[in-house]
Amino acid sequence: MKRLLEVCVDSLxxxxxxxxxxxxxxxxxxxLLAGGLTPYTALLRQIRQESxxxxxxxxxxxxxxxxxxxEEMDLLCxxxxxxxxxxxxxxxxxxxTPDGELDRRALEPLLKAAEGTGLTLHRAIDVSRDPVTTYRxxxxxxxxxVLTSGAAASCEAGEAVLKExxxxxxxxxxxxxxxxxGVNAGVIDRLRRRLPGARAFHMSGKTLRESGMRFRREGVPMGLPGLDEWHIQQTDPGAVRAARDALDAEI
Structure with a gap:
């Protein structure tokens, strides 16, 4: 089966x-700092103009x-x-659902709106009551x-559930x-050796880019207190390439 490397991004x-x-x-x-929210339609159009x-x-x-x-489900549709x-x-x-099960009823209109496209269940599975049942x-x-860490803070910590x-x-x-x-080239290499069926990985490959601002007023956060306003998270092509090579390597 084809190996898959997916990268989550929030900018052009x-x-x-x-x-x-x-x-x-x-x-x-x-x-992405909030774990990822619905993207801007205009950003998708920018990407589509190039690729x-x-x-x-x-x-x-x-x-x-x-x-x-x-109301939130209507917005998503x-x-x-x-x-x-x-x-x-x-x-x-x-x-x-409030009891930690996949809410099939609430999903129906969203699945209908997305009909005919590719569908990924996101990491709601990782905070569900029973990840294996949710997968089924x-x-x-x-x-x-199904995007998952194996119901853990990192995919390596969730290895047992990933195996299931x-x-x-x-x-x-x-x-x-x-x-x-927590996916990077080293993680891909290690998990592929321990989980021979693992063939699809999701990463951000983030690095911190220094802000171009010369004048910097400190102590005026634009978001959460303590959030660094002077470094911008951005995907590193080298990190993605290293992950690509680790995924493509024969083991």
Whole structure:
């Protein structure tokens, strides 16, 4: 089966860097510092003007949990329609019930809005009650990919659950298990050796770019207190290339 390297990006500069580094697919979002939110339609159009690389858009209306109100779900459906027209190839979606189960009923209109595109279940699976059950339900709903850390803070810490999910993938011929959270070239190499079925990885490859501002007024944060305003996170093409090489290497 084909190996997949997906890079999550929230700017045109990062999209260019990911493509330069050899990404197979982009996950487009905004506000990566908040874990990723729904991207700007205009940003997708900018990327589409330069590249035909497959792009899946993260659909997340706010930071925080994955228990969404009807109004938030309606917003997501409207945004899916706009992003489809702008050239999105697929969508990264998910929502949970208060009891931590995949909310199939709430997902129905969103799945209908995204019908005919690629579908990834995002890391809502990692905070669900039973990730293996959630994976099976995602398979039944028609998702082709599940993005997961193995229900842990990092994918290496979630190795045991990832092993279970990879076994389910092979048993069901189910959605691809897209391994994310803390991914870099070294992690890819180690997990491929310990999990022979691992073949799809998701990373940001972020580095800090120094701000071009010469005048810097300190102590006036624009967001969370203590957030560094003078360094911008941006994808490093070298980190993506190293990950690409690690994924393509024979082991």
């Amino acid at each position: 500069a990062s999209a260019r860097a990911a493509i330069q580094g050899g990404a197979d697919r982009l996950e487009l979002c905004s506000a 035909s690389v497959p792009v899946r858009c993260l659909m997340r209306p706010r930071a925080g949990d994955f228990l969404y109100t009807p 409207r945004q899916v329609e706009e992003l489809r027209l702008a050239g999105a190839d697929g969508f990264v979606i998910g929502c949970l 339900e995602a398979a039944a709903l028609g998702f082709d990919t 999910l990879l076994a389910e993938r092979d048993r069901l011929n189910g959605p691809e298990v897209l391994i994310g959270a």
